[in-house]
Amino acid sequence: MSDVNSSPVSRRDFIGTGAKLGAFLAAAPYVARGAAGAAKADQLNVALIGCGEQGRILTNAALPIPGVRFKAVCDIWPYNLTRTERLLKKFGHEARPFEDYREMLSSVSDIDAVIIATPDFMHAEHTNAALRAGKHVYCEKLMSNTVEGARSMVVTARETKKLLQLGHQRRSNPRYQHARDRILNGDRLLGRVTNISGQWHRAVSDDYGYPANQAIVEAKLGKYGYANMHEFRNWRWFKRYAGGPMSDLGAHQIDMYNWMLGSNPRSCMASGGTDYYKTHEWFDNAIAIFEFPTKDGMVRASYQVLTTTSAGGGYHEYFMGDEGALKLSENPKYTKLYREARAPEWDQWVAKGIVASPTSGEGAPAAVKPWEKVGVKKLGGPSKSAGVDVRETAALSAWDIPVTLDKAIHQPHLENFVDAVRKGTPLSCPGESAFATAVTVLKINEAIAAQKTLMFKPEDFVA
Amino acid sequence: MNEQSSSPRTEYGYAFLILRLWLGLRALFAGLEKFESKGSYSFAAYYENMGRMATGISGASFLPLWSTKLFAFSIGYLLLVFGLTLLLGIKTRLTLVAHGLLYVALSFGLMVVQEAEGVAWLGMHVVLTVGALLLVRYNRFAVTRD
Incomplete structure (x- = not known):
């Protein structure tokens, strides 16, 4: 009696405690597995398919990411394969080399993700195979040189429930994110955006060559879909392998039109041709104009790619509104923000860190020599007679974006992919979204061939 | 009477007076602006401005910092004194x-850092001072006579 009365454990307590203990014992194996998994979770085993120029750029961008381990590399050209294998070895990665991606996917079992940097016409095949092998995929843009190829990648990712990130790396660039989220949309410093222009101008360059003793035999090239060594090395200029400069260069920037506006175009007209090069199939000079319906009204957007001159200011995307303009580029030297004279002052945005007063370059105060007093107003500048006539409006004031990227330009995008795999955070450029960009970009080549304005239907952008 | 009132001595006297006043005002305000920073005047601003000048000249030339500091930290006071004495006509x-x-001396500082525009600018002051010295014998309206 006294024992019963003095017992601190009531029947209800006993049942409750027993239930908790039971639950703990039942969960113990999973807890233990989870703890082991957490230790291992920091490591992400990756493989690279495509060890050319872009493959090495992505490798170098991925190497500084903590926990990323290269387990395998694949390329049909031993020259590229060996270079990348050696590069990785230098950084302590023992990556097994493969010629055939199928063999790589079947024989290296501990790969978590595959990075694909092969020519566009192979993206769909490589991506779909990797996804079906249970790997997450980071694939270089443009998704594919055909809409069907791009669609198949989205469908496969959906079916396999694996992650598919496309290499439109501007979406993970903090300067572009700041420009979109704060300047263009959040605080609407540009006012009503009416126009975009973009360009990539490159000087004439020679075709790629190869060491004579490193040529791949034609039978092997044929097995992998290439006509000859010249086309293998210069695949970007040939229609069977790639989408041309609009796809190679324009895809990055036109992706920014869609992404920044949060809209897909409704029409596309374009002109282009192979006016200069005798050895290229794809255009060396092409111009496109899109109409983007947005909630604020129509935005007309032009894009121009030239591979015959570097004149005209390099490469940028220029968003123009009635209160300001934003010139964005991956290269900070081409990046600038402008305020129209009619727009409200931007002092409050400077105070909030949204924009910055230039300290050097365009819009910055005149340079002060080390021995000169700071803050003295100097005479000079354009004379009144050099001023505007009635047809011109007041000049814009120049400002800077106070956000910089201090890593390789591809690294934040790879980090975003790695975080998505490890933590389930959202991808910056998932397949569905990149598909809309692929449809937009590939329409340009179609419009050039058709020599007329082509219309999009909303369902065109859905894979 | 007319011939006497327009004698060269009188014209030289006025010419020198104008030059003296200009040089005096110029020196006074050149000295004063060295005490200014962001619209307010202080000794702290003076030593900041002059420290920057000395460091800048030494950094871009062979002149040691102690020498440029010695010069820079005294120049503002000297200009103020010269400005006042020229305006009042003292010595x-x-x-x-x-x-x-x-x-x-100022020109020398800019010569050693190859600041040609500044040297030319200061050269104009030197030429005007030389002109004033050629006319100083006609000094009038002065507190003290030389």
Whole structure:
């Protein structure tokens, strides 16, 4: 009696405690597995398919990411394969080399993700195979040189429930994110955006060559879909392998039109041709104009790619509104923000860190020599007679974006992919979204061939 | 009467007066602006401005920092004194000589950092000071006579 009365454990307590203990014992194996998994979770085993120029750029961008381990590399050209294998070895990665991606996917079992940097016409095949092998995929843009190829990648990712990130790396660039989220949309410093222009101008360059003793035999090239060594090395200029400069260069920037506006175009007209090069199939000079319906009204957007001159200011995307303009580029030297004279002052945005007063370059105060007093107003500048006539409006004031990227330009995008795999955070450029960009970009080549304005239907952008 | 009132001595006297006043005002305000920073005047601003000047010149030339600091930290006070003495006409001849030498020293500082525009700018002051010295014998409206 006294024992019963003095017992601190009531029947209800006993049942409750027993239930908790039971639950703990039942969960113990999973807890233990989870703890082991957490230790291992920091490591992400990756493989690279495509060890050319872009493959090495992505490798170098991925190497500084903590926990990323290269387990395998694949390329049909031993020259590229060996270079990348050696590069990785230098950084302590023992990556097994493969010629055939199928063999790589079947024989290296501990790969978590595959990075694909092969020519566009192979993206769909490589991506779909990797996804079906249970790997997450980071694939270089443009998704594919055909809409069907791009669609198949989205469908496969959906079916396999694996992650598919496309290499439109501007979406993970903090300067572009700041420009979109704060300047263009959040605080609407540009006012009503009416126009975009973009360009990539490159000087004439020679075709790629190869060491004579490193040529791949034609039978092997044929097995992998290439006509000859010249086309293998210069695949970007040939229609069977790639989408041309609009796809190679324009895809990055036109992706920014869609992404920044949060809209897909409704029409596309374009002109282009192979006016200069005798050895290229794809255009060396092409111009496109899109109409983007947005909630604020129509935005007309032009894009121009030239591979015959570097004149005209390099490469940028220029968003123009009635209160300001934003010139964005991956290269900070081409990046600038402008305020129209009619727009409200931007002092409050400077105070909030949204924009910055230039300290050097365009819009910055005149340079002060080390021995000169700071803050003295100097005479000079354009004379009144050099001023505007009635047809011109007041000049814009120049400002800077106070956000910089201090890593390789591809690294934040790879980090975003790695975080998505490890933590389930959202991808910056998932397949569905990149598909809309692929449809937009590939329409340009179609419009050039058709020599007329082509219309999009909303369902065109859905894979 | 007319011939006497328009004698060369009178014209030279007025010419020198104008030059003396200009040089005096210029020196006074050149000295004052060295005490200014962001619209307010203080000794702290003076030593900040002059420290920057000394460091800048030494950093871009062979002149040691102690020498440029010695010069820079005294120049503002000298210009103020020269400005006041020129405006009031105190020891004008001596002041003009010292004033001219000060501008030569300033020019030297800019010569060693290859600041050609600044040298030309200071050179104009030197030429005006030389002109004033040639006319100083006609000094009038002065507190003290040389």
